């Protein structure tokens with residue numbers, strides 16, 4: 001059974017895209033077949049994988065039913081890692097779909113059509129920094145949610161709002177949606193703020209908090225300018241190693 | 254004439270909220286009267302100033318015409334700095350307003366009603382990480398746009414898209430909208446990536462790039478947990494000083 005994981009958080013800049021790319025690559029090197037879906041109109045996951053975005057092709061064609069997964073999928077530089085490129089035109093979708101009935105289930109329908117997901121062990125969906133229609137579509141289509149949490153005050157503040165939204169989606173549209181885990185990103189143990197956030201989250205979330213902390217590591221932010229996951233740019237850096245550990249944890253949950 | 258500055262960038266986590274709060278405080282200590290408007294449903298600018306957000310009061314009442322600026326404004330801990338708290342309900346506004354005519358001008362109308370802005374030298378508008386209706390409303394109402402740019406690859410990649418949107422707003426709804434400036438945030442000169450981004454922006458933007466670079470400084474990220482601008486938390490840190498310099502530059506433009 002394909003696991004569809006939405007990587008979501010309405011707080012901006014917390015490491016959603018970096019997680020989709022590097023967790024995706026780390027799962028693929030474990031001999032798994034992984035598909036990345038770029039649901040963010042910024043199309044950062046697309047360029048971070050060295051692919052071209054489009055105005056209305058790629059994910060837009062998938063959501064509007066113009067084409068199936070099989071027709072849209074492209075290879076990346078990592079064996080076992082495929083992707084459907086993002087569309088800048090997704091930004092207008094919120095308004096275009098606003099009055100359609102079933103507007104929250106476009107992605108779920110597209111993925112259920114045909115045997116599109118046969119053969120993929122994991123699908124990772126990169127969400128935009130909002131709780132609008134694109135993120136809701138991702139949560140409705142997903143089997144689980146991964147929540148990257150930056151070790152900062154504002155990120156912590158937004159967590160309860162995100163959990164409420166996940167609960168609402170589970171109640172209204174997707175009763176099987178489970179929280180795969182929350183994990184800390186850009187973590188620097190030397191900073192008191194980071195340690196405080198970690199303690200706070202551990203006491204509130206218990207089990208849901210994953211063991212792996214993704215450290216702040218400049219190699220993770222350099223890799224996208226080469227269109228590669230960190231493991232192809234610098235496989236021995238702390239960033240690459242931490243995403244391999246995260247992949248291990250995701251596989252064992 | 255009141256200067257209305259939208260602080261915008263669809264890329265998440267680049268320092269929009271941190272700029273609105275700390276630039277606002279820095280302008281206020283220069284004996285200016287400043288009003289902060291929190292147009293982000295995350296309401297981070299509201300909590301970062303130690304204020305309470307609401308579900309549908311505050312900015313939502315302003316946009317829907319329920320109340321004027323005079324009725325909604327509250328004091329902050331900084332003399333000369335006022336704010337209208339954010340509303341979590343703004344998240345639903347994109348869909349609620351989608352079919353209304355003039356949906357892009359709700360904020361502009363609200364600010365033009367009555368003498369609401371008399372007495373303020375500056376209005377700073379904190380925008381959400383998207384180019385949707387809330388950001389467009391802010392750009393239509395603004396006299397100028399300030400663009401915080403994180404010294405990272407994805408942030409640089411999104412800049413041209415942001416400039417296109419500003420051009421479109423200028424063409425369709427607000428011909429006086431000018432770019433007040435682009436400035437680097439979370440800048441660490443020891444990192445090659447940061448220097449590369451700085452060089453790249455300088456060669457493309459020339460004049461629009463502001464002299465002041467906001468350094469990465471942990472005190473800026475600690476201050477919001479106390480509900481204070483950095484200058485009330487640690488006035489001598491590099492973060493506070495850099496925002497005072499930025500205020501000097503904004504005042505002289």
Ligand SMILES: Nc1ncnc2c1ncn2[C@@H]1O[C@H](COP(=O)(O)OP(=O)(O)OP(=O)(O)O)[C@@H](O)[C@H]1O
Pocket residue numbers: 011012013014015016017018019040044127128129185186187214215216217218220221222224239263264265266382405406407408
């Ligand atoms: N662990 C890390 N260490 C250092 N830099 C990181 C790390 N994770 C991400 N970054 C960098 O921080 C920035 C924000 O990360 P990213 O773009 O992945 O976040 P996001 O949540 O996808 O942002 P958005 O909300 O805009 O979609 C990027 O420039 C990225 O390269």
Ligand SMILES: Nc1ncnc2c1ncn2[C@@H]1O[C@H](COP(=O)(O)OP(=O)(O)OP(=O)(O)O)[C@@H](O)[C@H]1O
Pocket residue numbers: 010011012013129152153154155264265266267268269270271272293297380381382438439440467468469470471473474475477492
């Ligand atoms: N110069 C800086 N040095 C260190 N930390 C910073 C700096 N500027 C902002 N931060 C921290 O980085 C995070 C992102 O900043 P901020 O929330 O202001 O960005 P934003 O663009 O408003 O994000 P969003 O897109 O979610 O609205 C926050 O936790 C903030 O405290």
Ligand SMILES: [Mg+2]
Pocket residue numbers: 016017018040044126127128
């Ligand atoms: Mg992203």
Ligand SMILES: [Mg+2]
Pocket residue numbers: 269270271293297379380381
């Ligand atoms: Mg913000």
